[in-house]
Amino acid sequence: MDIFAQQLINGLVLGSIYALVALGYTMVYGILGLINFAHGDITMIGALVALTIVQALAAAGMPAPVVLIIAGGGAMMVCAALGLSIERVAYRPLRRAPRLAPLITAIGVSILLQYSAALIWGKQYIAMPKLLEPAAIDIAGAQLTTLQLAIFLLACAIMAALLWFIKASRMGRAMRATEQNPDVAGLMGVNTNTVIAFTFVLGSAIGAIAGLMIILYYGIGHYFMGFMLGLKAFTAAVLGGIGNVGGAVLGGLLLGVIESLASGYIGDLSGGVLGSNYRDIFAFLVLVLVLVLRPSGLLGQHSGDRA
Amino acid sequence: MSWSALFTDRRWRWIAWSAVALLLLALPFIIEALLGRSWVRIIAVALLFVMLALGLNIVVGFAGLLDLGYIAFFAVGAYSYALLASPQFAVHWPFLVLLPLGAAIAAVFGVLLGAPTLRLRGDYLAIVTLGFGEIIRVFLNNLNRPVNITNGPQGITLIDPLQMGGFSLAHTHTFAGLTFAPVHNYYFVFLVCAVLSIVLSLRLENSRIGRAWIAIRDDELAASSMGINTRNLKLLAFAMGATFGGVAGGLFASFQGFISPESFHLIDSIMVLCMVVLGGMGNVAGVVLGAVLLTALPEALRYIGPLQQRWLGGVIVDPADLRMLLFGLALVLMMLLRPEGLWPARRRRVAPVHTGNADVG
Numbered sequence: 001m002d003i004f005a006q007q008l009i010n011g012l013v014l015g016s017i018y019a020l021v022a023l024g025y026t027m028v029y030g031i032l033g034l035i036n037f038a039h040g041d042i043t044m045i046g047a048l049v050a051l052t053i054v055q056a057l058a059a060a061g062m063p064a065p066v067v068l069i070i071a072g073g074g075a076m077m078v079c080a081a082l083g084l085s086i087e088r089v090a091y092r093p094l095r096r097a098p099r100l101a102p103l104i105t106a107i108g109v110s111i112l113l114q115y116s117a118a119l120i121w122g123k124q125y126i127a128m129p130k131l132l133e134p135a136a137i138d139i140a141g142a143q144l145t146t147l148q149l150a151i152f153l154l155a156c157a158i159m160a161a162l163l164w165f166i167k168a169s170r171m172g173r174a175m176r177a178t179e180q181n182p183d184v185a186g187l188m189g190v191n192t193n194t195v196i197a198f199t200f201v202l203g204s205a206i207g208a209i210a211g212l213m214i215i216l217y218y219g220i221g222h223y224f225m226g227f228m229l230g231l232k233a234f235t236a237a238v239l240g241g242i243g244n245v246g247g248a249v250l251g252g253l254l255l256g257v258i259e260s261l262a263s264g265y266i267g268d269l270s271g272g273v274l275g276s277n278y279r280d281i282f283a284f285l286v287l288v289l290v291l292v293l294r295p296s297g298l299l300g301q302h303s304g305d306r307a
Numbered sequence: 308m309s310w311s312a313l314f315t316d317r318r319w320r321w322i323a324w325s326a327v328a329l330l331l332l333a334l335p336f337i338i339e340a341l342l343g344r345s346w347v348r349i350i351a352v353a354l355l356f357v358m359l360a361l362g363l364n365i366v367v368g369f370a371g372l373l374d375l376g377y378i379a380f381f382a383v384g385a386y387s388y389a390l391l392a393s394p395q396f397a398v399h400w401p402f403l404v405l406l407p408l409g410a411a412i413a414a415v416f417g418v419l420l421g422a423p424t425l426r427l428r429g430d431y432l433a434i435v436t437l438g439f440g441e442i443i444r445v446f447l448n449n450l451n452r453p454v455n456i457t458n459g460p461q462g463i464t465l466i467d468p469l470q471m472g473g474f475s476l477a478h479t480h481t482f483a484g485l486t487f488a489p490v491h492n493y494y495f496v497f498l499v500c501a502v503l504s505i506v507l508s509l510r511l512e513n514s515r516i517g518r519a520w521i522a523i524r525d526d527e528l529a530a531s532s533m534g535i536n537t538r539n540l541k542l543l544a545f546a547m548g549a550t551f552g553g554v555a556g557g558l559f560a561s562f563q564g565f566i567s568p569e570s571f572h573l574i575d576s577i578m579v580l581c582m583v584v585l586g587g588m589g590n591v592a593g594v595v596l597g598a599v600l601l602t603a604l605p606e607a608l609r610y611i612g613p614l615q616q617r618w619l620g621g622v623i624v625d626p627a628d629l630r631m632l633l634f635g636l637a638l639v640l641m642m643l644l645r646p647e648g649l650w651p652a653r654r655r656r657v658a659p660v661h662t663g664n665a666d667v668g
Binding site for chain 1: 367373423424426427431433434435437438439441442445446449573577580581584585588625628629631632634635636637638639642643646647
């Protein structure tokens, strides 16, 4: 079953990246009840910033680990600043507005980010300079590259750290309190504005790392890459139960695995009638099925009339 | 006397409405004289979007069901027309059969989408409808193998125009000294359809069904305890909304003569949603305004290119990118300045203070 093992590995690696992006969606949704449509594009900006830094530094002949750390740090800072200002300018003034109003500004910001990126980096695909020569490890007849392993482990470490942070730290407790009831949290002395701003910064910084991983994995960047990535990540967040941080991790991994298994097997199963170009459908079909059977996602609680 | 009173005052409203009607009839000729023929085409397309936005308004504005895959019904309508009136299958059915058929097929799809998603609320519904829209598009893209149905990414060409007997809208006609080019003909057909949609929407809004939808939107639990059959009415909202999309799709296919899956992207669903929300969700006049504005705005922004040339002495920024950039900015600014939409529904204004939780979703 080496195809199975191979697709499982690919799926887990891809899924861990989806999960990182999904965390940004789910944290914001949990606290504000807002689909931050621009999050996928923040990830794209992170990816392209990292790519630019790598191009510049790799040309200067710096060693690969140093380049990657600087690129990751730079991308995180740019994205954190971006997330902070988007929250401040586009979402905060609309916090008491009808629910769909911030959704439209989010779409506006998303378009704004995409075409700003198109102006800065152009519309062509940008190739990532080859930094690493990943070695391949043989597991159960399938190949796992060291790059895949590193991405997966780093993603898991970030997710574990985030779960711990939300559970144990003072800021994490403030985030949970704000999520349950912003007004009461405010009365208890939580500065909800700071908490919300912090959530955006945290989500965007994690998105930046996911962006770096994506360009390392695929070796290519593009101004529109945030769109499908954001869509998949949001699907993952909903799959796990949106607003639930653990659910985003589960949903992301699950979506990645389902997608790569489906695209690996669909050709054989349907006798060559359906090709792997149907793989995007699979993600959505699973989503529809899960939601029909469990309307609030795998780990979500019944939200009652929160709609 | 205010401007709006002109349209309600018994003595003046006939004059006021006749003036509006005359203006709409003369509009393509005025526009052509002032801005050129390409703008006649744009206002014709704007009328199609008025139909689409009004259809989505039934689902989102009246019934409060957030639908992010609405363009799928447009696609279903367009492909139903295109497949049965083009050389693709070498069948050429008359449009009088095809437009109702497209509407019916779209309505069936609406119920198919609605049935499994009835239990979902708010954003879960949004993501499922979004997935549905993508699924339809991927199928349209890939159903050229093993049996060629949709012709895949190449799309369907040589679609029949609207025609009856020897009279085709794709020909230029001369009538009463005026030249009616194909765009003019289609403008008038679309105008009739758009006006019909507006009347239908207004009548629906004040009907028993419309009031039930609004009750469901404002508080589903309360609505169902008042004896409203929420399941059937939500399905009806999906079906009605889809019908508008299906008819508009058929008209679009005949107007363009060519369709491909590229016309039915998620961004198009989002665009129609923006029209509804930006104009003023639930208010028919607001939605019409939103549709016209958002069709015209990106086109008007095309003039940025030449202006750059004149003021800055060269094209510094790619005009197509700058256009989208300004469009995104306009969306954000308009929403920040008028979060209720440009022309909000009156019912919302007099509604009691809402708590935020039971708000429209």
